[in-house]
Amino acid sequence: MATSDSPLRADARRNRDQILVAAREIFTERGAEVAMEEIARRASVGVGTLYRRFGDRETLIRAVFRETIQTVVDEIRAALAEEPTGWAALTRIMRQSAWLHVGFQSESPLVRAAIRVDEEGVRLREQALDMLEEVVRKAQAEGALRRDVGVGDLALLFMYVMKQTQAAPPQAAALAPGRLLAILMDGLRAPAADGLPGRPLTRADLEFH
Amino acid sequence: MATSDSPLRADARRNRDQILVAAREIFTERGAEVAMEEIARRASVGVGTLYRRFGDRETLIRAVFRETIQTVVDEIRAALAEEPTGWAALTRIMRQSAWLHVGFQSESPLVRAAIRVDEEGVRLREQALDMLEEVVRKAQAEGALRRDVGVGDLALLFMYVMKQTQAAPPQAAALAPGRLLAILMDGLRAPAADGLPGRPLTRADLEFH
Amino acid sequence: MATSDSPLRADARRNRDQILVAAREIFTERGAEVAMEEIARRASVGVGTLYRRFGDRETLIRAVFRETIQTVVDEIRAALAEEPTGWAALTRIMRQSAWLHVGFQSESPLVRAAIRVDEEGVRLREQALDMLEEVVRKAQAEGALRRDVGVGDLALLFMYVMKQTQAAPPQAAALAPGRLLAILMDGLRAPAADGLPGRPLTRADLEFH
């Protein structure tokens, strides 16, 4: 039997989606520790509904994470398919990656704990990193991306910069993302003035243990 | 009025300092919303003492901010005095600026609110930006720093990157700061491949209103 | 008006019965304050159905009470009719009276409140006590039951002991009821060593006011 189109499910479905949207927004704006009631309010549902759908904060975080990382996967795939060069794909990916911080890692212990135990989420994350590695290889083969960086470097760099960019002061908010991205891309362009210290950071370096 | 060298004040002074150190550490590690009792514990004093010294959380945040921004001022002054070029000064400043995020701006509404109303803190911040502008001018005059960036760009860029760098996964923590800094500096080097979108971000762009 | 044999009623009837069975079980196991949803689940119906049938928790409690006390009445009647002596009837009644606690009284304020206002339930309870008084009189007339006890004593004694017996630790559960009952019956046998303090407790003494 189909479960997703029985009449009641329609409402429930809509609520569920509203909650996820609200949660993502608020998590991004103010972190993963906002009052559950606020999330509920923004989603225009009662707290009870939120809890019926997601059990507890951790479950909610996991759900948001999955949705987000799924988007990342889709975007990377699209960039790989549609952009003419690896460099172009990388640029596009990074430009759209304000949410990468959720996708790849989080500074919040709460979020990290929630993500670590989520099978599906972990799988999606691996997939995203697989594809990102491909982008990197391609851009390096083209001679566009400096050779002494690895996915790890890119993930950290963009994750940090692009994430924060959302929190920029109002006047800067419109310009900052584009400018900072351009500077970063310039810093990544081959041939590089001189070598970076250390060794390329890999995906393994992104792991919290 | 008791002055600062009555015998009892020695104890009080030490407590005050311990609290500030503890608070800065904890704020950096876990944000400005940690339990006051934890700060007290890390400083090895009772909560009562903490409150006697600082009145409330906001006052404590302000005090930490002042201390921090004071250090920033000192470091920039030293860099200007001791480094041979503006570019060298800039590099040095940025390398040591893991704490810039506290100094210039913060993503936490709590912290922003606390800072905004602190005269002394604001004054110090202005001073820091004055000097940073000087560094920028100098480095651009030298032809080392690309001309299409402003203090605002630099502040945002390094603030974001260097702050986060502290929270990097353990394996990356040792390498990431150096590498990301190098990439950024490469991106900032003149002559730049092509112009940045928009206009240079100024100190005015750092203001939350 | 629809009567009780319209086709749909068959379903409704079955639901109602399942709910009563489930409720009795759960009330006995875990008290009258279990989540309504659990009762519904055990009865394999939705909560909505439970509420449609019984309006609220109190109504459900009343219904369970009536069913139970009805059984008690039936059992006492049968014992009176079938057992050769009053003593034998008393023994039999008590042996089967694990549920007496529901029938006569309850320590739960919730349950007491529910029962007190239920006309039908109160009537059945009176009937049960009437018959139990008859048993007592008969057993005393036979010289088997000590003369210084009243229905009140018996009700309390067995109610308490037999009720709890259900909650005995697993190892004891099989033996305890039989043994405790035997000890109690020995304590009730005439002639008694010496008189009990006070006066026989009557049915009036069972009343909460």
Next chain:
Amino acid sequence: MATSDSPLRADARRNRDQILVAAREIFTERGAEVAMEEIARRASVGVGTLYRRFGDRETLIRAVFRETIQTVVDEIRAALAEEPTGWAALTRIMRQSAWLHVGFQSESPLVRAAIRVDEEGVRLREQALDMLEEVVRKAQAEGALRRDVGVGDLALLFMYVMKQTQAAPPQAAALAPGRLLAILMDGLRAPAADGLPGRPLTRADLEFH
């Protein structure tokens, strides 16, 4: 350094004691699931204080359990020392044992779980049972207590009866305990009319596994 007589401790101590008293009362009256706030109210403290002292409900339950079982131990010891015969000791112990149900076992899953993990509590309980066994042996050696009962029987019997006795309806409350106790003691007196079914219940039979 003494920890219990510093000035502040005096207040804290008094609060702690008030909470324990209040908790014991309320647990007895209405079970272990009453709102924590009510316990606090009855103890005339804020909820915060209650939680500062006891961390959570389970900890509080454990503390009440220990206090209670300690009293039981003391009472049994006194009865053994002061009463001329084992039978007299047994009678006295049982008369004062309204609280035995807390001491030995509880029907509440919550309470059972809390007790099971409490080392100190378990130790005290063992001690109480040791001494009760001695009383039983002595009373049987005197020929006063029927030989076919064990500590397990006694514990269950009195635990159940005497516990409930507290909850008796108001009119019966004054008389019931004395009367029911007398009946029980008569049922336990040697020589018994006829043997009990099964085997004497031992302390092992009191264990939940």
Next chain:
DNA sequence: AATGAATGAGAATTCATTCAT
């Protein structure tokens, strides 16, 4: 002046009851 206990308001979570489908 320092301490740590007390307070009570606030946040997370559960559950009785109502209501749309």
Next chain:
DNA sequence: CATGAATGAATTCTCATTCAT
């Protein structure tokens, strides 16, 4: 009628701040 989703009040527990010692 049955269902199970939605709601919000009640409850547990935490923590900023105050206060007695």
